[in-house]
Amino acid sequence: MPSVEELIREFRERWGDHPSAQLSVAILERLATLPDDQLRMLTFISFKNVLGYPSVDELLIRAVMLLANSSVHALDAKLLFIDDDDAEYELDPAELEDARKEGALAHPVTGALIGDYERKVFPFFVPSDRLIGARAHA
């Protein structure tokens, strides 16, 4: 398992010239030191706050996406659905894919179709097994 420093090196080799590279590296450095229980649910706003970054903008979104999508794979993306009663449900990405195809999300409990689901589904992130292993290295 690579260490966090090795993950950062790997990232820089591949994406060093990217406009969001510095942000991604700053995120990795910060995630290396946060306690476990503060990593259970990371939203774009969490990343903004943790970095002291002014706002959730395109650069920040791309910085997080690189860590989730690329072969560095430091983050796993998840989806939270909050219904009108404020009940929270973690969605399988296949459910979101179905919602996009059908034009509505099937409520996980009632099975009722929700047309304005994009307002009620919230992506969030957790450390991937790779990052968890890298943190354990330290």
Next chain:
Amino acid sequence: MSLENLVASMASRMPWDVGQTVLGAAEVTKGHGWDRTVAKFKGVEGTPAQREALTESLRQHLLCGEKNVRMYEVAPDELEKLRQAASALKPAKTPFSTLYPALMMEPELGAAFPQPLAVAAVEATDDGLAVVFASGRAIKLREPVDRSTLPEEAAKALAGYDEVLGVKLQRLEAVDVVWIPSHGSYVDVRVDFPKGMHQDNANAVHERVTEALAALIGFQPLVSPVNLFPVIDRLYRKSKEGSVVELAFGTTTASLKHEKMRRAGTCLREEKYHLGGKDALGTPIEPYRLSVQWSVPVGPEKASRPELSLHGSSKLGLSDAPVLDHAVIRHCVGLADFNFVRDRIEAALAKAEAKAA
């Protein structure tokens, strides 16, 4: 019984996540959401294998799905008397027993309404006997109204409101069960408890079911439900016992806190705010409201997420001798995961009794 009847019956009582698991296991391809799935199977007979699989799943769900449960400790000789009396019961001749295990839907349900409690079936399970009562019931549902679907004048009149709610009375066939174990000493009364039904209504149904049973067998074995309040603390303190997804507690500094976290793999026992609060207090917290979720394998590569709720009130939490007479068990696919949860309640009760002794 056609696939149409079975799917419509499932849709009337199963959460969608449970329904998807059941349909998948029966190799029935679902639609998107319940309404589209029901529409998809209108007029469809299905294969014998599909009908058999769904009939069995529906039957199990009637016995244990989405239930408000009271448990009664019954002495061995009284229990044996109850078993014999119950096994001699016959289903009453009602529209419900004719359709069983399929459920009556509107408009037939409306035409037959109201229908008092009557025995629809007596079912043997692997580990006991279930006396199945069916009746017509109405529950009040509150739902947000989408103003964009209203006529313009009405929408304008309601424009000043942040939210508009509609109240409707929904009729359904309710299935309530008295389950008598072959071994052990706890008899369950499991009352159908769909989302939106109030605990007061469930309490009233519990009374009616035990009275109906007593009237049929000529004696009353179910006198006082077991106090489940001690189970809350037992389950909360057992760190590897499922995930705590809802918790409310009093503290010795006289504040009450209520926390919720229903996300896969997370547990309130480990959550930083919760832990921070606990550590800061230096004294044990006193939970009075708890929901625990488990992941239980229900087939190859499939797991259900049954949830047990023991919801006392804050007043209960502050009482010297708190009593909680019911548990709510949801999201069970069938008897296997229901019994998984029930076993945990029994184990916690046994520990609590041992501690008290």
Next chain:
Amino acid sequence: MTFQSIEQLLALVQDKPALEIGLSVATSNDYAEWARNINRAVDHALRQMAQNPELRQAKGEDELTIELVSLLNMMDIEAGHDTKVGGHVDIRIKGKRDYHWLAEAKKHKQDYAWLMQGFQQLNTRYTTGLAGQDKGGFIVYSDHARIDRTMSKWRDHLEEQKIEGMSFSNCELNDLSFQSTHPHDRTGRPLEVRHIALSIYFDPKDRI
């Protein structure tokens, strides 16, 4: 509110289909869904290249592929050209969990032997056929008219080769594309190849 909904995020990335695809790639559940979103990204890049065929008509295979890879990189897709694995695969896209999507890209000539050679390179030289690496692409650049006919004949040509166990299906993302599936030579696992077209034909008939 500590969350941002998909609606809010999409509003932030409005008119940036690349970012929207990136969000889909991030929330891909499994390899099949990841590969599907990669295909969406490839289609998006090819649509941009299709805008000005007159600028690309004279370009060679490598130049076109370099441009395609560059467009994918601008969409934050980890794509490389001429990456050395068992030779020189034209496009290698990597993702989380060691996911790979490889593609060969060929400029169509008169007959189909050149395309066939490219397909066999992908099939027998570059792809591993392992789980998480058993989907790929075959990109046909064509400066001939009627690329729909080219693709149809290409599909026929593939069928005539009678590659053991090969089947074909239409592509849900693009009606000019199709999919072939056959047992991979090394692993026997199904290798799914999406055959994708880019027309760089340009012969305007409005000149006086």
